[in-house]
Amino acid sequence: MTLDAVAREAGVSPATASRALNGTTRVRDDLRTRVRAAADLLGYIPNAHAQALASAEGNRTVGLICHDVSDPYFAGIASGVMRAAAEQDLLVMLASTFREPSREIAYVSMLRAQRARAILLIGSGFQDRAWERAMDAELNPYVRAGGRVAVVSRHRSLRVDTVQPENRAGAAELARALVALGHREFAVLTGPPELTTVADRLAGFREGLAGAGIGLGRVVRGAFTREGGHLAALRLLAAEGPRPTCVFAVTDVMAVGALAALREAGVRVPEDMSLAGFDDIPLVRELSPPLSTVALPLTEMGERVIALALRAPSAAARSRVVRIDGEVVLRGSTAAPPGS
Amino acid sequence: MTLDAVAREAGVSPATASRALNGTTRVRDDLRTRVRAAADLLGYIPNAHAQALASAEGNRTVGLICHDVSDPYFAGIASGVMRAAAEQDLLVMLASTFREPSREIAYVSMLRAQRARAILLIGSGFQDRAWERAMDAELNPYVRAGGRVAVVSRHRSLRVDTVQPENRAGAAELARALVALGHREFAVLTGPPELTTVADRLAGFREGLAGAGIGLGRVVRGAFTREGGHLAALRLLAAEGPRPTCVFAVTDVMAVGALAALREAGVRVPEDMSLAGFDDIPLVRELSPPLSTVALPLTEMGERVIALALRAPSAAARSRVVRIDGEVVLRGSTAAPPGS
DNA sequence: CTGAAAGCGCTTACAG
DNA sequence: CTGAAAGCGCTTACAG
Known part of the structure; x- marks a missing residue:
């Protein structure tokens, strides 16, 4: 099912069909209705790739790179990201690096190829010059091309928006x-x-x-x-x-x-x-x-980092840092030392 | 950076550049080398959307829908899926439905728009006629169009490949x-x-x-x-x-x-x-x-379900079922009843 | 093996 | 408000 088929069915031009479906421009009410009906009838689903290619808007996906989803720490943050993404009809591409630096870079590259709207890097980076350079080489062109990057728990690499637990x-x-x-x-x-x-x-x-x-x-x-x-x-x-x-x-x-x-x-x-x-x-x-x-408020950190990435880039090219306070909570595993 | 730019830089046609980069067809060695060098020089990253649109192959993404990533059960399965996906250079789009049936259907629709190569549904379905019908209405056209679907813990809906814990x-x-x-x-x-x-x-x-x-x-x-x-x-x-x-x-x-x-x-x-x-x-x-x-071998179940989805559709249009045995393991939380 | 050309399915100035 | 047309960035028959 293509837009053309829908347009034909509705007896309008593809341009009108596109506008009617996206609500970008005013379209005569009866035409809009006819197009909608045709789309429903045919079970039309727009091709997201064609849309991404044709439109300036970019696509509705966000990339999330973490070390391991099955680690509760990352799962918590990822959950926050997904919740926020769901509210904005964004799809999240989740990648686990399994702690391999090279895999992380490969994923960024794949995400760039997908023209992901934003790339989120979760979890401590590696203090490794070679890796940092390679990462910057991926991220810089991405950002220059309008991509958005935000990170959790990662300083020094790049000047990107950051959620930084204290x-x-x-x-x-x-x-x-x-x-x-x-x-x-x-x-x-x-x-x-x-x-x-x-x-x-x-x-x-x-x-x-x-x-x-x-x-x-x-x-x-x-x-x-x-x-x-x-x-x-x-x-x-x-x-x-x-x-x-x-x-x-x-x-x-x-x-x-x-x-x-x-x-x-x-x-x-x-x-x-x-x-x-x-x-x-x-x-x-x-x-x-x-x-x-x-x-640490893990879910909230996830929500914050995606919000950071999606917000319009700050006017000043400076990166923003959201600091997250940790709260000491003493439970049963700590007590006065023996014999005190 | 587009393919055209790379081609120009290398002094070949875009067609040749494409072939050199993808290794689909034989290309003269020196040309291939020149194209590769140009691509490196320019930091060329192919546009996955354009590729998906132009090629018959479809794209390299797989959709994974579960109830909640932060639930260890799903995190375990998701981890297995990601591991297997990584080995095949596939990107996983992960969606959490937070247990809302309507959200699940919305995600399938988004995944169809993305022309995901496969859609994986993890976790028990809802025994609800209306929901089942709506789900079938999404899945059927997808499958007819060549999409692959596999599920974990879900019978009755559709005839799709299934990993079924016993x-x-x-x-x-x-x-x-x-x-x-x-x-x-x-x-x-x-x-x-x-x-x-x-x-x-x-x-x-x-x-x-x-x-x-x-x-x-x-x-x-x-x-x-x-x-x-x-x-x-x-x-x-x-x-x-x-x-x-x-x-x-x-x-x-x-x-x-x-x-x-x-x-x-x-x-x-x-x-x-x-x-x-x-x-x-x-x-x-x-x-x-x-x-x-x-x-239940959660990670393995994740690996199995993606393998099922990616394998060529069975000649007979019958769906395959991989049964997973559960193993009773008695630990400290169970003992003889009091007073016995 | 290589290139010119058509086409994938959309969006969006540009006219009208 | 609507339509014809160009263009997004690739791939792939089709000739050569």
């Missing part, structure tokens, strides 16, 4: 709250240091402790996954020397793994050791004990 | 395992009865119990969400009469809510009451106690 401040505040609980001996379970999010949270936590004259303690690195947290916690327990009374995992996903590891090792949380995460993904409330964490 | 058999087997544990008094927390998945699991569970001469017990209906399970469990506890010794929630997501409700009410699981779910979403392993359930 990772540093949040981690610092968490540290202070933990110190207030009485802890003095800490350890941190961290992810790949080249991720800016990791660096920020680590720095913030260090900063918060430093305010009380306390050092960071042992830092164990693991993958940015449940398994990574599990393994890191095991390594921590296996280490020589006195055990910390409190462990901070830089993401809830890692904290979940850590909690399991502690349980397996017979370490009671919080009696023997306190544990806290970051993000407040929904599942941490279901754990026993429920996890203390720094809560 | 809900009924799985629930029945779970019932038997629970009976073997010693339970005689059951209750079920169920979702909207118009969802086929609910009906099947309920029927299977009933069937399994019937084999031991046991009745289904109280059936409490709730929304298909964590909150729905929470509320349903509360309602169950508030009900008159003797309490069941074992509760089956038709999905893990509901079971998670139920577990929280039981905990809040001071009902110990499994000492006072056993609890089991269905699906084996990743988080249930993290709970204390970890949830007994019927495990």
Whole structure:
């Protein structure tokens, strides 16, 4: 079914049929009605590709690139993006990079080919010069050609609109709250240091402790996954020397793994050791004990980032930054240190 | 950057440039090299819309419609789809219907407009004549026009390729395992009865119990969400009469809510009451106690459904069905009934 | 193997 | 308000 067929059926020109269907220009009422009826009758569905090609408007798709949809953190943000997109009749093309930088760049390229109206990059970037250069090389021409880009949790790359969780401040505040609980001996379970999010949270936590004259303690690195947290916690327990009374995992996903590891090792949380995460993904409330964490409004962040991208570019070519405060929420997984 | 510009730069015709870039036809080596170089130089990215319009091949996008990406069940399946799609350089357009039937139909229509190569429908359909008719009206022309459709957990609608979890058999087997544990008094927390998945699991569970001469017990209906399970469990506890010794929630997501409700009410699981779910979403392993359930290979199901859609249509116009067995896995949330 | 030309299905100045 | 025509950026028979 093409527009031409509809036009013929309605006895008008294709131009009129187009205008009647899109409501762009005034069309005589009876013609409009006839065209609509013809379209219905024929089950006409406009070819979005032809529309995108012919019109200046661009098409109604938005690209969303994240590391992994099955990670609750990204799922939460993606959900916010989808909700907002649905309200504006936008279709979302979702790509999972599975944490491969090269795949991320490939996706941006595909999204450019699709002439996506906007590209959303979710999740910490890689602090890697080569990658940054390649990414800029993709994004810059896209933006110059009128594409819109917005990111979550990603600084330095490009000057694009950004939703930036206050990772540093949040981690610092968490540290202070933990110190207030009485802890003095800490350890941190961290992810790949080249991720800016990791660096920020680590720095913030260090900063918060430093305010009380306390050092960071042992830092164990693991993958940015449940398994990574599990393994890191095991390594921590296996280490020589006195055990910390409190462990901070830089993401809830890692904290979940850590909690399991502690349980397996017979370490009671919080009696023997306190544990806290970051993000407040929904599942941490279901754990026993429920996890203390720094809560981020994930769905809202998704809504914000797409809003940012879709809003007219700021007059000044400066990029906008929406800062998102994390809220420390202490739950059952943290308590005063043993013997206090 | 258009193909024409590349062709000019390389000093060949657009036709040759196209062929050189796509490798469809033999092109003299030196020309191919020149075209490639020109494309690189200019940062050429083909316009996917123009390609889709001009070529018979159709475009490289696949539509995936689910109820809610932030639900771990769908996230798991979606993840499998994305992984498989990535391997074939396909882009996935993901839509969340947020459980609104009309939105689902609207999305199919948008996906048709995009001329998506395939449309994947994930999750139980609605047993609603009007909706089914409308859906068929969208899908039929799409399929006739060469579109491919495959679904997960959805029978009756259309004759399309299907990945069908053995809900009924799985629930029945779970019932038997629970009976073997010693339970005689059951209750079920169920979702909207118009969802086929609910009906099947309920029927299977009933069937399994019937084999031991046991009745289904109280059936409490709730929304298909964590909150729905929470509320349903509360309602169950508030009900008159003797309490069941074992509760089956038709999905893990509901079971998670139920577990929280039981905990809040001071009902110990499994000492006072056993609890089991269905699906084996990743988080249930993290709970204390970890949830007994019927495990479904979610990621694999995602891979299967896209494979089904992409495979050449079966010669016989019959639709193919891939049956997925659920595996009963008993974990800490189920035990012998109290006083046994 | 290569190029000129038609065509994919729409939109949108440009006349009228 | 309406229509004829050009054009969006590609692909692909059709000749050569």
